[in-house]
Amino acid sequence: MEFFLISLLNGVSYGLLLFMLSAGLTLIFSMMGVLNFAHASFYMLGAYLGYSLSSLWGFVPALILAPLGVGLLGAAFEKWFLRRVHAHGHVPELLITFGLAYVVLEVVQLLWGRAAVPFAPPTWLQGPAFTLIGGGPFADLQWVWGAASEAACQPPALCSPFPATRAFMMAVALAMVLSLWALITHTRVGLVIQAALTHPQAVQTLGHNVPRVFMWVFGVGTGLAALAGVIGGSTFVTDPSMAATVGTVTFVVIVIGGLGSLAGAFWASVLMGTVQTMAVAIDLSLSDLWSALGLPLQASAADSTWMTMSLAQAAPILPYLILVLMLMVRPRGLMGTREG
Amino acid sequence: MNPPRPVSADPLIGRSAWHWMFFLAALMLLAPWIFSSPFEQAVLTQMGIAIVACLSYNILLGQGGMLSFGHAVYTGLGAYMAMHVLQAAGSAGWPVPVSLIPLVGGVFGMGFAVVLGYVTTRRSGTTFAMITLGMAELVFAMSLMFTDFFGGEAGLSGNRVQGPALWGIDFKSQTQVYALVAAYTWVCVGLMYAFTQTPLGRLLNAVRDNAERLSFIGYQPQRVRYLAFIIAGFFAGVSGGMAVLHFEIVTAEVVGAARSGAYLLFTFLGGSGYFVGPILGAVGMVLSSVLLSEWSAAWLLYLGVLFVAMVMCAPGGLASIAVWHLRWIMQPEASRLWRWYLGCLFSACVSTSGAASAIELFYHHQLQSSVGTPLRWLGQSWATDQPMPWALAALAMITGAAGWVFFKRRWNQTWDTMLLPPRGAGS
Numbered sequence: 001m002e003f004f005l006i007s008l009l010n011g012v013s014y015g016l017l018l019f020m021l022s023a024g025l026t027l028i029f030s031m032m033g034v035l036n037f038a039h040a041s042f043y044m045l046g047a048y049l050g051y052s053l054s055s056l057w058g059f060v061p062a063l064i065l066a067p068l069g070v071g072l073l074g075a076a077f078e079k080w081f082l083r084r085v086h087a088h089g090h091v092p093e094l095l096i097t098f099g100l101a102y103v104v105l106e107v108v109q110l111l112w113g114r115a116a117v118p119f120a121p122p123t124w125l126q127g128p129a130f131t132l133i134g135g136g137p138f139a140d141l142q143w144v145w146g147a148a149s150e151a152a153c154q155p156p157a158l159c160s161p162f163p164a165t166r167a168f169m170m171a172v173a174l175a176m177v178l179s180l181w182a183l184i185t186h187t188r189v190g191l192v193i194q195a196a197l198t199h200p201q202a203v204q205t206l207g208h209n210v211p212r213v214f215m216w217v218f219g220v221g222t223g224l225a226a227l228a229g230v231i232g233g234s235t236f237v238t239d240p241s242m243a244a245t246v247g248t249v250t251f252v253v254i255v256i257g258g259l260g261s262l263a264g265a266f267w268a269s270v271l272m273g274t275v276q277t278m279a280v281a282i283d284l285s286l287s288d289l290w291s292a293l294g295l296p297l298q299a300s301a302a303d304s305t306w307m308t309m310s311l312a313q314a315a316p317i318l319p320y321l322i323l324v325l326m327l328m329v330r331p332r333g334l335m336g337t338r339e340g
Numbered sequence: 341m342n343p344p345r346p347v348s349a350d351p352l353i354g355r356s357a358w359h360w361m362f363f364l365a366a367l368m369l370l371a372p373w374i375f376s377s378p379f380e381q382a383v384l385t386q387m388g389i390a391i392v393a394c395l396s397y398n399i400l401l402g403q404g405g406m407l408s409f410g411h412a413v414y415t416g417l418g419a420y421m422a423m424h425v426l427q428a429a430g431s432a433g434w435p436v437p438v439s440l441i442p443l444v445g446g447v448f449g450m451g452f453a454v455v456l457g458y459v460t461t462r463r464s465g466t467t468f469a470m471i472t473l474g475m476a477e478l479v480f481a482m483s484l485m486f487t488d489f490f491g492g493e494a495g496l497s498g499n500r501v502q503g504p505a506l507w508g509i510d511f512k513s514q515t516q517v518y519a520l521v522a523a524y525t526w527v528c529v530g531l532m533y534a535f536t537q538t539p540l541g542r543l544l545n546a547v548r549d550n551a552e553r554l555s556f557i558g559y560q561p562q563r564v565r566y567l568a569f570i571i572a573g574f575f576a577g578v579s580g581g582m583a584v585l586h587f588e589i590v591t592a593e594v595v596g597a598a599r600s601g602a603y604l605l606f607t608f609l610g611g612s613g614y615f616v617g618p619i620l621g622a623v624g625m626v627l628s629s630v631l632l633s634e635w636s637a638a639w640l641l642y643l644g645v646l647f648v649a650m651v652m653c654a655p656g657g658l659a660s661i662a663v664w665h666l667r668w669i670m671q672p673e674a675s676r677l678w679r680w681y682l683g684c685l686f687s688a689c690v691s692t693s694g695a696a697s698a699i700e701l702f703y704h705h706q707l708q709s710s711v712g713t714p715l716r717w718l719g720q721s722w723a724t725d726q727p728m729p730w731a732l733a734a735l736a737m738i739t740g741a742a743g744w745v746f747f748k749r750r751w752n753q754t755w756d757t758m759l760l761p762p763r764g765a766g767s
Contacts, residue, residue, distance in 0.1 A: 102644030320478035
């Protein structure tokens, strides 16, 4: 039980990290109609910049400065590159972000090398935030802040620690969700953004500088991705493949949530994070399900790859499977409004 | 969603398709005599394979306005199926001649397009792009899971030298493989060009340009996209089958995202708005992966930068640049433009070599400075820890850029006095 709870929490924290990426991506998409292929590249850039800055000045300055720097880069990219190809239509816009992803990957490998860099969380984030001690049934579940003592973890009691980095990830992501929500619904800038989402020409006519709004939305979106990068990079691994790992899952998330829907992106992120994390921990296969249902199984079928593959082994394809199923059943996604 | 110019209205190609096909045949026949070493012929064979793949991709991108991120699924799965049939022909004695293996790949590529394309082509635009990306990831993830079909890390390998040799053709020599691939390529190029001229091909262009209007006059855009997708899947599979015969091995990377990305990148670089564009792109794809990767460690960076520059400045690709050249060279007063043109070209070369030098210096400094060997570049050896090479690179970049601005302005002024409307490449 305590293992299940910790897995669930791990999943939700990963999902919230995904949301920090998908929020910017879906905001940019709904504003400009541009699917930013390089979004995960900004995530990676944030992680690497965070690594360099934290080795210079410490983790907290890096956590603030790296997203700022990457956000400015993103805004510059929008102003000087994306805006110029906007006239040619959506395909060139998508292609230029695709090209940027190539370039960023190569530049990162050039500056920081092809191997993973040792980006460790600061000492105050190392170790568990709390530990769950369970001896069996749920009623006996105990909660201890920080690490549990050796004595408390003697069998039959089982200790499941929850890492502080994960807790920090959740806290930052939730703070970001709240401030983003407050910004969009309760401020004047948010009002302009909301209006520019649907009626950019009208907003422009009213005297607002819509291209500049776009630029800052792009900058803030990429900055959020970089913030996720600093946290994700220090929690997981900071290597050149991190963009590809997270990037495709983020795309799956925003399509499942419904393109352009922030709320949809939130729920889809949490769902996807949980599914991916939980599936890895479950070692059951179709043949186990079959026998649990009491159905007979032929020996030849029992040995086939399909039947013996465990859910943990199938975990990498789950997001894409869900994506394809979602598009077949409900093409506009969980909370999307447009049919694509 | 509009590529720069419709394919069929191209005056340079549309009028004399047969002449171009004869030209291509002559080129293909001549090539193995000029490039006679097995390595060179292997490169030529790869070009044929890439040409069919990129042209089939352009049925989607250029002609249908469908930006697919998963075309390698169809070339790759076609290749896997072709490999299984090749293996079965060798071990289980299936009566399939080796020369028909590309066709086997084509049929299976088509079959997969029928199944997967049904889901994919229900959407268009960005959602289409996303679904193809999801499909590609799905298939790639599966390729590592189902090891009995995909062969796992090692992949599958087969032997093309089997069965009775018809007229002494046993595919032992690279020349014979080249001949087979060239024949398939020639036929496929012809068929794909013919497809652009059929009513379905024209409808596909209409779907790209304005799907809503097309549905008003009674056609189903979804259906047109689906049919085009199936046809593209067939030719993709043929390309995969040819790759099986050439490489005699299939690994999971043939269905990978990098391969799909390469098809997109080079089809676009070649010029998706022209029928010949993907052919140029495919030749570039093979040349860059074979030669550029030998010359420079930074070749992917060059490729990325070139791609971004192309999207920014010449979205019509290499083909549009060629057409632009033809357009001004054919002007009666073109002689007035030449000196400014050569000036532009020269300064572009200076600037590019400066930038490339800077990149090479940087790469060398980052990767090999600890070894202490100086960089070999442009026939000289450079010490990356000295300021001189860096200053030279910067100087070349700056003077080249300044020269470009100066000559381009002159070129434009002269062009304007010739009272012709279009300016600049591809726009």
